[in-house]
Amino acid sequence: MSVDELVFQAIRRPHTIDFDRLALFAFHLNNVGQPPLRGPSRPALWANEFVRNVLWRNGAWQTAALDQASIDRFIAAKMIGGDQVRTKARNNYRYFFELAGYLPTRTPTVNAGASSWIASALFLAWDRYLLDGGRNTESALLAHVRSEELHKLLGVTDANAISNARILVKGYLSAGSVRRFSLITALFPVATPAATPSRHVPSPSPTATSSEAEWLDQDGSDETVERSVVSRLAQKRNRKIASQLRLHYKHACMFCGVRLQVGEGRFYSEAAHVKPLGKPHDGPDKTDNLLVLCPNHHLQFDRGVLRLKVEGSKLRIVSIVPSDPLHNKLIAPSHALDTSCVNWHFDWFDDKR
Numbered sequence: 001m002s003v004d005e006l007v008f009q010a011i012r013r014p015h016t017i018d019f020d021r022l023a024l025f026a027f028h029l030n031n032v033g034q035p036p037l038r039g040p041s042r043p044a045l046w047a048n049e050f051v052r053n054v055l056w057r058n059g060a061w062q063t064a065a066l067d068q069a070s071i072d073r074f075i076a077a078k079m080i081g082g083d084q085v086r087t088k089a090r091n092n093y094r095y096f097f098e099l100a101g102y103l104p105t106r107t108p109t110v111n112a113g114a115s116s117w118i119a120s121a122l123f124l125a126w127d128r129y130l131l132d133g134g135r136n137t138e139s140a141l142l143a144h145v146r147s148e149e150l151h152k153l154l155g156v157t158d159a160n161a162i163s164n165a166r167i168l169v170k171g172y173l174s175a176g177s178v179r180r181f182s183l184i185t186a187l188f189p190v191a192t193p194a195a196t197p198s199r200h201v202p203s204p205s206p207t208a209t210s211s212e213a214e215w216l217d218q219d220g221s222d223e224t225v226e227r228s229v230v231s232r233l234a235q236k237r238n239r240k241i242a243s244q245l246r247l248h249y250k251h252a253c254m255f256c257g258v259r260l261q262v263g264e265g266r267f268y269s270e271a272a273h274v275k276p277l278g279k280p281h282d283g284p285d286k287t288d289n290l291l292v293l294c295p296n297h298h299l300q301f302d303r304g305v306l307r308l309k310v311e312g313s314k315l316r317i318v319s320i321v322p323s324d325p326l327h328n329k330l331i332a333p334s335h336a337l338d339t340s341c342v343n344w345h346f347d348w349f350d351d352k353r
């Protein structure tokens, strides 16, 4: 996933708070775009410099550095552009910290919460380093963490970043480093079903991605930011509703009953919207429009491979694969479901074949 894609997803799609924090980290790595910086620095990296030189101090991010006045001072000294551009850059930058749940805060330092996203962040930084022609060795990868001062972008101490990097670098190399993507693609070729695009995470067209991700452009209006704030608040609410329902089912898939264990006493399940939220379907963000499923059955449900037929207080699973053991299985949900959404899903995929 490219940095631009991360930023785009962070602004537009449902996702976790760790994803937002990773996107912010990726933004700080970003080295594309027009150079707004005075002096011989990397292009478009004023935010990277801001973190390393202003935000991070004494092992943590300092809350006061994120004050409007503090950012304004930095931008005025570093960025070429009119008042409007600078104000927009500041507002959008602060907005990014709000999205990631770092602002507002009353504590003098901002807890980056890096422990839950540091692994992804280091993998991302190493990918970028190798794609830029870096050396694929343990010592070079560790040296990169130091020379780029990644600990500052992670909001942790130097020692913390390096000790994590030492542990993670072996896993990174044994996973094939940046080549792991081609390995994954070769191992798991993605089937492309006809006329049933994934509705929950639709692939944005390449043009939409690059233009939408350029959120520092002067063209990006305040209304765009405002709309994003509103939709982000809605997403937060959705996540809470969804996690409550997942707990209600103790992470057991409503279709197959599997509780996917991901650690000692830790389980993983997904909340699937029966009728998708947002345009064009505008499904309700309520528990009666949600199912708790394992990742496999979530995918099959989203693609219409599995559908549900309402039968009184029960639901019958209908698979397009008649030999599927789930085909014709009756399930009894222990939460109320909106039958109009269930019927909508059934009919929607009926029309598609």
Ligand SMILES: [Zn+2]
Residues within 6 Å of the ligand: 253, 254, 255, 256, 257, 258, 293, 294, 295, 296, 297
């Ligand atoms: Zn399942």
